[in-house]
Amino acid sequence: MLRSKILNRIRLLKPVIDRRCMSSASKTPLTLLEVDDKSGIATLSLNRPPVNSLNIDLMNSIIESITEIEGNKSRGLILTSANDRVFCAGLDLNELHKPNQERLKEFWAVFQDVWLALHLCSVPTAAAINGHAPAGGCLLATACEYRVMLPQMTIGLNETQFGYMAPKWVMLSYLSVLPRRLAERALTQGKLFTTAEALDVGLVDEIAASKEEALAKCSTFIDSFSKANPLARSLTKKQIREPDVQKLIADRAGDLKECLEYINSPLLQDGLGAYFEALKQKSRSKAGKS
Numbered sequence: 001m002l003r004s005k006i007l008n009r010i011r012l013l014k015p016v017i018d019r020r021c022m023s024s025a026s027k028t029p030l031t032l033l034e035v036d037d038k039s040g041i042a043t044l045s046l047n048r049p050p051v052n053s054l055n056i057d058l059m060n061s062i063i064e065s066i067t068e069i070e071g072n073k074s075r076g077l078i079l080t081s082a083n084d085r086v087f088c089a090g091l092d093l094n095e096l097h098k099p100n101q102e103r104l105k106e107f108w109a110v111f112q113d114v115w116l117a118l119h120l121c122s123v124p125t126a127a128a129i130n131g132h133a134p135a136g137g138c139l140l141a142t143a144c145e146y147r148v149m150l151p152q153m154t155i156g157l158n159e160t161q162f163g164y165m166a167p168k169w170v171m172l173s174y175l176s177v178l179p180r181r182l183a184e185r186a187l188t189q190g191k192l193f194t195t196a197e198a199l200d201v202g203l204v205d206e207i208a209a210s211k212e213e214a215l216a217k218c219s220t221f222i223d224s225f226s227k228a229n230p231l232a233r234s235l236t237k238k239q240i241r242e243p244d245v246q247k248l249i250a251d252r253a254g255d256l257k258e259c260l261e262y263i264n265s266p267l268l269q270d271g272l273g274a275y276f277e278a279l280k281q282k283s284r285s286k287a288g289k290s
């Protein structure tokens, strides 16, 4: 009994670094997980340079970290980025453009899994959005219960801008934070909100001047549950989220089939190819390479 108490205490004191999913290039962990010894709040930092784009390994690392947080009795989860400019650039376009079909199936299944893991995470979740959060980056943030964002960043589901329609369950995340009329307009426009606009429409809850302040505000949100019974809180959250979650769970295979057909269609592949090339070109000109 005493031994397990001490082991628990050590686990809380010592930052836990997730080494299971490493970047193959640099052998650095793709997510960094630290549990604050005083507050018991876990901070999960996305750590896949240059822009935390979501490939299979990064998404698996996020899922493993969430499982670990739920197992180590952390009081809450703050999702943030180890990168000062980009929270998460969304799905890794390398996984979507001219994909290997077997890998694409696995990729899409893991994408569904990460959304479910964040949506159903039993502890309070908050996103400290310390950089841009387009598309899948916005999705990770909206799956959390609270969002604090740094100024002069952008966030939104901008899929239509590069020729794609967001899947139904992705749209549900938007509908959980935005009024329907606004969500429809923003989704169809593929709008990226500035931080100030995002606060104005309720896509984010607060603005913070620095990452430290964003983390502190997320902690304050998590502390607001101190009087709630953790099990009752978690069951209530699951109950409220159940209809959205069920829409995906009830037909995961159907969603996979539909999305794969859609992603593979030549017209969409061409559009995505042009978008990705423009992105690379912009990056090259920034670096003075062109």
Ligand SMILES: CCCCCCCCCC/C=C/CC(=O)SCCNC(=O)CCNC(=O)[C@H](O)C(C)(C)COP(=O)(O)OP(=O)(O)OC[C@H]1O[C@@H](n2cnc3c(N)ncnc32)[C@H](O)[C@@H]1OP(=O)(O)O
Binding pocket: 050, 051, 053, 085, 086, 088, 089, 090, 091, 092, 093, 094, 132, 134, 135, 136, 137, 158, 159, 162, 164, 165, 166, 167, 168, 258, 259, 262, 263, 279, 280, 281, 282, 283, 284, 286
């Ligand atoms: C009927 C059924 C219908 C179902 C429909 C199913 C199909 C739906 C699929 C669509 C779902 C999409 C969700 C997504 O998340 S797609 C990803 C969308 N992401 C974006 O559009 C973001 C693009 N990136 C940026 O805007 C900027 O990079 C940034 C995030 C604002 C950061 O800007 P910054 O100036 O700091 O950095 P650079 O632009 O110079 O980029 C640096 C390098 O990173 C590469 N990069 C950027 N984003 C991505 C990405 N998402 N994937 C892969 N690589 C990315 C960029 O090319 C630079 O690399 P390079 O220097 O090597 O060229």
